Amino acid sequence: MITVTIDGREIQTEPGKTILEVARANGIYIPTLCFLEDLLPIGACRLCIVEVDGYDQPQPSCVQVVTDGMNIRTTTEKLLEMRRDILKLLLLDHPLDCPICDKAAECKLQDLVYELGYDRAIAEGSVGVPMLHKPPVKWSTIGINYFPSRCVACQRCVHVCLERVGCGVLEAGKEDGTPRIFPAHPEKCIACGECLSVCPVGALTEAVSPLKARPWEKTKTKTVCPYCGVGCVIELNVASGQVIKVTTDEAVPPNYGTLCVKGRFGFEFINSDKRLTKPLIRQGGSFREVSWDEALNYVAKKLKEIKEKHGASAIAGLCSARCTNEDNYVFQKFMRAVIGTNNVDHCARL
Amino acid sequence: MGDIEDAEVILVVGSNTTENHPVFGMKVRKLARMKGTNLIIIDPRRIDLVDDAVLHLPLKAGTDIALFNAMLNVIIREELYDKKFVEENTEGFEELLKVVEKYTPELAEEITGVPKDDIISAARMYAKAERASIIYCMGVTQHAKGTDNVKSLSNLALVCGHIGKPGTGVNPLRGQNNVQGACDMGGLPVFYPGYQRVDVEEVKRKFEKLWNAKLSAEPGLTVVEMGHAAIEGKVKALYIMGENPVLTDPDLHHMEEALRKLDLLVVQDIFFTETCDFAHVVLPACAFSEKEGTFTNTERRVQRVRRALKPKGGTKDDWKIIAELSERLGYPMPYRDAEEIFEEIRKVTPQYAGITYRRIDRVGIQWPCPTEDHPGTPILHVGKIARGKGLLVPVEYRPPVEQPDREYPFVLVTGRNYYHYHTGTMTRKCKVLNYGAPEPILEIHPIDAHIIGVSDEDMVKVVGRRGSIELKAKLSERVKRGEVFSTFHFHEARVNVLTGSQELDPVAKIPELKVTAVRIEKVGKGE
Numbered sequence: 110m111i112t113v114t115i116d117g118r119e120i121q122t123e124p125g126k127t128i129l130e131v132a133r134a135n136g137i138y139i140p141t142l143c144f145l146e147d148l149l150p151i152g153a154c155r156l157c158i159v160e161v162d163g164y165d166q167p168q169p170s171c172v173q174v175v176t177d178g179m180n181i182r183t184t185t186e187k188l189l190e191m192r193r194d195i196l197k198l199l200l201l202d203h204p205l206d207c208p209i210c211d212k213a214a215e216c217k218l219q220d221l222v223y224e225l226g227y228d229r230a231i232a233e234g235s236v237g238v239p240m241l242h243k244p245p246v247k248w249s250t251i252g253i254n255y256f257p258s259r260c261v262a263c264q265r266c267v268h269v270c271l272e273r274v275g276c277g278v279l280e281a282g283k284e285d286g287t288p289r290i291f292p293a294h295p296e297k298c299i300a301c302g303e304c305l306s307v308c309p310v311g312a313l314t315e316a317v318s319p320l321k322a323r324p325w326e327k328t329k330t331k332t333v334c335p336y337c338g339v340g341c342v343i344e345l346n347v348a349s350g351q352v353i354k355v356t357t358d359e360a361v362p363p364n365y366g367t368l369c370v371k372g373r374f375g376f377e378f379i380n381s382d383k384r385l386t387k388p389l390i391r392q393g394g395s396f397r398e399v400s401w402d403e404a405l406n407y408v409a410k411k412l413k414e415i416k417e418k419h420g421a422s423a424i425a426g427l428c429s430a431r432c433t434n435e436d437n438y439v440f441q442k443f444m445r446a447v448i449g450t451n452n453v454d455h456c457a458r459l
Numbered sequence: 460m461g462d463i464e465d466a467e468v469i470l471v472v473g474s475n476t477t478e479n480h481p482v483f484g485m486k487v488r489k490l491a492r493m494k495g496t497n498l499i500i501i502d503p504r505r506i507d508l509v510d511d512a513v514l515h516l517p518l519k520a521g522t523d524i525a526l527f528n529a530m531l532n533v534i535i536r537e538e539l540y541d542k543k544f545v546e547e548n549t550e551g552f553e554e555l556l557k558v559v560e561k562y563t564p565e566l567a568e569e570i571t572g573v574p575k576d577d578i579i580s581a582a583r584m585y586a587k588a589e590r591a592s593i594i595y596c597m598g599v600t601q602h603a604k605g606t607d608n609v610k611s612l613s614n615l616a617l618v619c620g621h622i623g624k625p626g627t628g629v630n631p632l633r634g635q636n637n638v639q640g641a642c643d644m645g646g647l648p649v650f651y652p653g654y655q656r657v658d659v660e661e662v663k664r665k666f667e668k669l670w671n672a673k674l675s676a677e678p679g680l681t682v683v684e685m686g687h688a689a690i691e692g693k694v695k696a697l698y699i700m701g702e703n704p705v706l707t708d709p710d711l712h713h714m715e716e717a718l719r720k721l722d723l724l725v726v727q728d729i730f731f732t733e734t735c736d737f738a739h740v741v742l743p744a745c746a747f748s749e750k751e752g753t754f755t756n757t758e759r760r761v762q763r764v765r766r767a768l769k770p771k772g773g774t775k776d777d778w779k780i781i782a783e784l785s786e787r788l789g790y791p792m793p794y795r796d797a798e799e800i801f802e803e804i805r806k807v808t809p810q811y812a813g814i815t816y817r818r819i820d821r822v823g824i825q826w827p828c829p830t831e832d833h834p835g836t837p838i839l840h841v842g843k844i845a846r847g848k849g850l851l852v853p854v855e856y857r858p859p860v861e862q863p864d865r866e867y868p869f870v871l872v873t874g875r876n877y878y879h880y881h882t883g884t885m886t887r888k889c890k891v892l893n894y895g896a897p898e899p900i901l902e903i904h905p906i907d908a909h910i911i912g913v914s915d916e917d918m919v920k921v922v923g924r925r926g927s928i929e930l931k932a933k934l935s936e937r938v939k940r941g942e943v944f945s946t947f948h949f950h951e952a953r954v955n956v957l958t959g960s961q962e963l964d965p966v967a968k969i970p971e972l973k974v975t976a977v978r979i980e981k982v983g984k985g986e
Contacts, residue, residue, distance in 0.1 A: 252891035275488035275511070299877060300895055301481065317891060330767035333754045335747040336880045338633030339460070339483050340756025340823075345748055345767035352748060352767065361822050363460050363760060369481030371880060374891035378730075378746070379768070381888045385731055385743035386772025396741065401773070401783070408698075408740055409787035411723045415696045421675065425685045425694050428646040429701030429777075430638035433752030433764055435800040436777035437637075437644040438652060439792065440700055443781045445645075446672035447790045451657045451679030452694070455638075455646045456707050 111177035116184065128170035128181055129157055139183050140192065140224065142217055142309055143263035144171045147365070148272050153264045153281075156192055156221070159183045167191065193225050199261050202287060203310075210259070210311040214324050217309030218261060245314075248292040249278065250300035252317055252374045255290070260312040262288030266304035273367060274303050300370040306356070315354055317374055322348035331358065334372040335431065339363060341372050352376045412448070421449035428455045460758050462838060464490060465626025468584055468591040472501040472612065473523070473598020473973075477508055478877040480596075480632050480757075484508065487594075497588075499581050501526065502598060503872055504902075504944060505937045514581055517939055518571040520872050521859035521974040523599060527611040528856065529567030529575075530582035531559040534618060539586035541620030549617050551851035558853035570856065572939075586619045590626035597634060597874070598973060607854040617849045625838060633757040635881065640755035643808065643826070648679030653808035669807055672790070682708065689717035696723035700777055701744065705733040706882035706947060709958040709972055710925050727780060730884050733950050743774045750776060751797040753819070755826070758837070761814050762823035859974040861959060863941070867923065867976035869907070870942045871957060874973075879948035886948070899949035900933040903979065904940045908932060911979055918983035921945070923957035923975055929982060943979065 110121050115128075115137055122131045127150065132139050142154035150171040158167035162180040167188060170181075182188070199218065207213045245254035267279045267290060280293035290312075292298070305313045327348040334341040341364035346354040355373050359366030378384075388404035389396035399407075415423055426448075428440040437455075444453040460483055463469065469487060477484030484507075490496040491511040498512040501523070509515045518526050534540050535556060545552050564575035571578075585591050593616055599608045613622075613629050621627040633639050645652040655662045658676050667674050680688055682704065688694040690713070697718070708714045718724055718737035726735050727742040735741050749771065752764045770776070775783075778800060782792035794800050798816050805811050813828040814835075824835035863870055878895035879886040886892045901919060913919055915934045920927055921943070930945065930952040938944050947954045958975050 250891060251894045272493065273489060274485055275492060299477075299481070300891060301485075328767070330765050331763075332747070332765045332767065333636065333756075333762045335636050335885070337480050338636060338638060338757035339480050340636055340754055340758075340760060340762055341482055342762065347767050350768060363756060363758065363823075364482045367482050367485060369485075370878060370891060370895060371886060372482070375880075375886055375889045376748075377890065378885040378888040379748050380771075381730075383731070383888065384729055384746070384771050384774070385741065386774060387743060388773070389738075389741040391739045401775070404740055404742060405780075405784050405787055408723070408725055409784055411739075412696060412788065415722060419695050422677070422679075423693065423695040424698070425680060425688070425696070426698040427682060427685075427700065427702045427704070428641055428644075430635035430641045431747075432637065432641070432701045432777050433747075433750055433797065434637065434640040434644050434755060434761070434804060435752040435797045436700070436750075436781075437641045437646045438800060438804050439778040439781045439794070441645040441652070442670060442792075443785050443790075444698075445651075445657075445666075445674055446670040447785050447788050449673065449675055451648050451675055451677060452685065453646060453679055454648050454682045454685070455641045456635075456682060456702055456704070 111175065113175045113177075113179040113181060115181045122175060124175070124177070126175055128159055128161075128168070128173050128175055128179075131175050132170065132181075132183060137183060139170050140221060141171065142221065142261070143265055145265055145269065145307060146359075148268050151264050151268050153262065155195055158188060158191060160185060160188060189225065196222050196225060202258075203261065204258050206259075211314040211321060212308075212311030216311060245316075247316070249295035249298035250302075250370075252300055252302060252315065252370075253305050254314050254316045256312050256314065257284065257289050259310050260289055261310055262290070263309060264290070265307040265309065266290060266313060269303050269307050274299070274301055279304065300374070301368065302370065302373040303367060306366070306368070306373075315374075317377065318351070318353040320349060320351055320353045322346075322353060327353065329356065334368075336371045336375065341368055343368065343372055345376070351380050416448065422452060424448050424450055425452035425454075428453060430455050460486070462625040463487065463592055463594075463630075464494075465624075466490075466496060466588075466590050466592040467626070468497045468499065468588040470499045470501065470581075470585055470591065470593045470615075471508060471512075472593060472595040473600075473608075474594055474596030474632055475502070475504070475506045475508075475598075475874060476594065476596075476632070477506070479634065479875050481877065483632065497584060499584060501581075503939060503942055514577060514584070516571075516573045516577055516581060518573050519939075520870050520942060522571040522856070523608045524611050524854055525562060525567045525570040525856040526573060526578065527608075527615055528559045528562035528854075529564050529571075529578050530585065531555070531611075531614060531618065532562045532567075533564060533579050533582035534586045534615075535559065537583070537586075539583060540618040544620030545618055548620075549849040549851050551853070552618070555614060555618075555851040555853045558855060562856070585615070585621075588621075590624060591619065591621045592627055593621075593629045594632060595629070596632045600631075610852045611854050613849070614851050614853070617851055622849070623838065628838065631757070634875075636756070637754040639757060639759060640753070640761075643755055643810065644804070648681055651807070652804060653810050666807070686714050686717040689720050692720065695721060696725075697721055698725045698727075699734060700727045700781070701729075703728075703732040703734050703882040703884060705737070706950060706953055706955065709955050711953055711956045712926055727777060728884075729774070730888075732882070732884055742780055743772065744777045744780065745770045745774045749774070752778075753797075753801060756823070759825045760823040760835075761811065761819055761826060761828075763816065763819050861924075861974050861976045863976045867978050868941070869977050869979060871921065871923070871954075871975040871977045872938075872942055872944045872973055873947055873954050873958065873975075874944065875948065876946050879946065881948065883948040883950070896948075899930040899945060899952035899954075901930050901979070902935045902938045902944040903932050904936060904938050904942075905934040907940050907943075908934050911981065913979065913981050914984075917981055920980040920982045921957065921977050922980060923977045925959060926956035928952045928954065928956055932979075943977070 568575040726738040810826040
């Protein structure tokens with residue numbers, strides 16, 4: 110164990126950790142923009158700078174590793190001033206199109222500017238670009254829009270794609286001298302939208318649902334993805350009675366905040382107008398819409414007849430690997446206790 | 460799935476993990492790249508994970524057992540196995556030895572087409588690792604001898620002692636979100652909930668008391684057997700809840716004939732599926748987003764499903780429809796809600812006994828969880844093997860039933876792709892997913908394509924012994940020469956028209972879905 114001092118507090122810690130890790134573990138707040146816990150430090154935004162005794166310049170706390178006896182200050186007037194300057198530079202080039210931006214009220218840049226204060230920046234006239242001057246582009250999937258002018262070049266998307274997803278589609282570069290993101294290998298994209306999920310601003314936004322809503326206008330319901338057996342935890346974002354987006358929870362297994370293309374973008378079927386909404390009974394070559402009573406009475410009558418005439422083993426049932434445990438339990442109980450047969454299976458084998 | 464991080468070596472067998480279980484695939488890939496975990500891929504195709512693997516054994520489809528036995532042969536001959544573990548925790552080693560003796564790497568090379576040196580390297584790497592994990596999926600089980608394949612894999616894990624510790628084990632990846640749960644709940648012809656056999660008198664009596672009903676001790680029919688029985692006129696009524704056998708089942712023409720013969724076919728689903736075409740009654744059910752309940756994932760984690768939306772139109776919960784029908788047949792099931800059903804599940808299913816909705820509110824619990832103060836069980840067989848001693852069951856290699864010949868020279872392997880899921884009922888209604896994979900394709904090796912005069916994007920006819928389909932060819936070196944690949948997501952090219960159902964695995968009753976002999980004919984030029 111080693112001892113470090115952060116803001117006058119002595120802290121015992123294991124060696125090999127970064128200043129940011131130690132600070133967070135001890136409830137000391139340092140603002141960040143590009144940092145993501147499960148990735149290697151990106152070190153692009155410099156907002157997490159701290160003063161360390163023995164260094165002339167402030168050090169990025171996400172990269173700098175603690176050493177024994179280190180004395181660290183996280184919040185000095187000088188640091189605050191430098192952080193404001195960093196934000197000022199970002200704002201100079203960032204359109205203030207918040208009213209029409211998907212990310213408003215969930216935007217990390219908005220939060221940081223609000224937190225650190227921006228009065229002087231406005232007074233100096235340095236908050237520059239009032240509107241979006243470039244239309245969005247789509248790269249390798251139709252599910253994601255990229256608004257280059259909103260990009261703050263934090264490189265979260267680049268690193269997530271490389272480290273978490275393992276595809277390496279995106280690269281950081283410059284356009285007319287301004288740092289931007291480029292699709293260096295669009296053919297490798299698997300449209301999972303992990304880049305979208307980590308974008309702190311409205312540069313990468315979802316292009317699936319035509320309906321959008323602010324955070325306070327939507328409800329998030331935590332449930333489980335309906336596709337493969339990994340069983341990722343998802344949050345259905347609902348507004349006006351429709352799923353408008355799927356997000357997830359970084360804190361819980363099994364997926365700890367990661368989703369694939371089906372989990373994130375495969376929700377439109379829920380609201381499809383092709384959904385069955387009324388019971389149908391065959392009449393010759395076509396079907397007739399009927400009431401639940403008529404449909405269930407008919408099925409009950411037919412099942413009774415068949416059981417009486419041919420015995421219970423002439424009836425079989427398939428339950429489903431896509432229905433809930435409760436649905437399946439009731440189904441097999443019905444086949445066994447009511448019909449009287451063990452002819453119940455599902456497509457586990459297929 | 461979390462404990463895979465502790466493995467030094469991961470053997471991926473018959474699982475296209477990055478496409479079929481993408482989020483887990485990302486994790487495996489990340490371990491290989493960032494942590495240096497050694498991946499060994501055993502798969503006929505050059506799947507994406509091969510890029511991150513140290514070794515790829517591209518065996519001929521259906522020759523798995525010869526390969527696993529040869530690995531065992533090397534491990535035993537070179538004395539790389541865990542002698543202490545074998546002695547203390549297994550039985551049947553002598554018998555195993557007798558069988559694997561003859562599977563030399565040379566013989567395996569002949570059968571599987573994998574160079575013997577690669578087989579030897581894979582065996583050494585797996586055996587020498589401190590902790591090594593096996594991941595397998597339908598590429599192992601969907602054969603007429605799938606059970607043998609799994610036994611053979613567990614032989615490997617047992618002789619090396621790679622079981623019951625973090626980062627080890629023989630880990631199946633379940634294909635559908637609640638296939639584990641459907642099995643746990645007794646959605647199987649020989650089991651009540653919790654894998655309690657229907658043909659054990661004591662168990663039967665217990666359930667007769669719990670359910671207050673007279674029960675049958677006779678094991679029921681599996682899905683493929685139901686089809687055969689319907690054609691023979693022995694099954695007259697079929698009730699299908701949320702399945703689409705007209706696309707998923709092998710030898711589709713046979714399945715369609717079976718459905719046509721029924722006096723009553725009830726289909727309960729969220730869409731008018733291909734199977735509904737054959738139905739007498741179609742009942743509209745709620746989608747997952749309109750349901751309360753639980754799903755159980757591939758690592759046996761029981762998780763909460765919650766209602767985010769009101770039921771669409773006149774749809775009802777699946778369980779509620781069954782309960783209302785049950786009442787009409789004189790057996791009321793007056794469940795108030797899903798939680799009340801779950802409480803009954805806990806009572807009759809020992810593995811679920813300690814799980815409550817309240818306990819899994821935030822994070823799911825992995826069964827077995829016998830009591831309410833039990834934390835759940837992330838790893839099975841810790842300390843000792845569940846059945847006492849791990850049984851080593853020697854298995855012999857038998858060639859796949861379907862062999863290519865002059866008339867049908869190619870082997871068709873089937874599976875899924877990344878963008879779609881099963882029969883596409885849900886995914887094909889989502890634009891991002893359709894954009895990613897808009898149409899069915901047949902992957903064929905460029906040299907084979909050249910020989911039969913097929914270019915990229917040409918329409919081809921795939922002709923098998925039971926039927927034929929037409930789709931676009933895609934030239935790709937992901938498949939080996941002599942093998943072609945396609946998916947079963949698309950109703951316009953129903954791959955399962957080609958696959959066979961006559962030969963089933965004797966235990967699991969799984970048909971030979973992964974190996975089908977076909978020929979390819981060009982029908983039109985690509986645009």
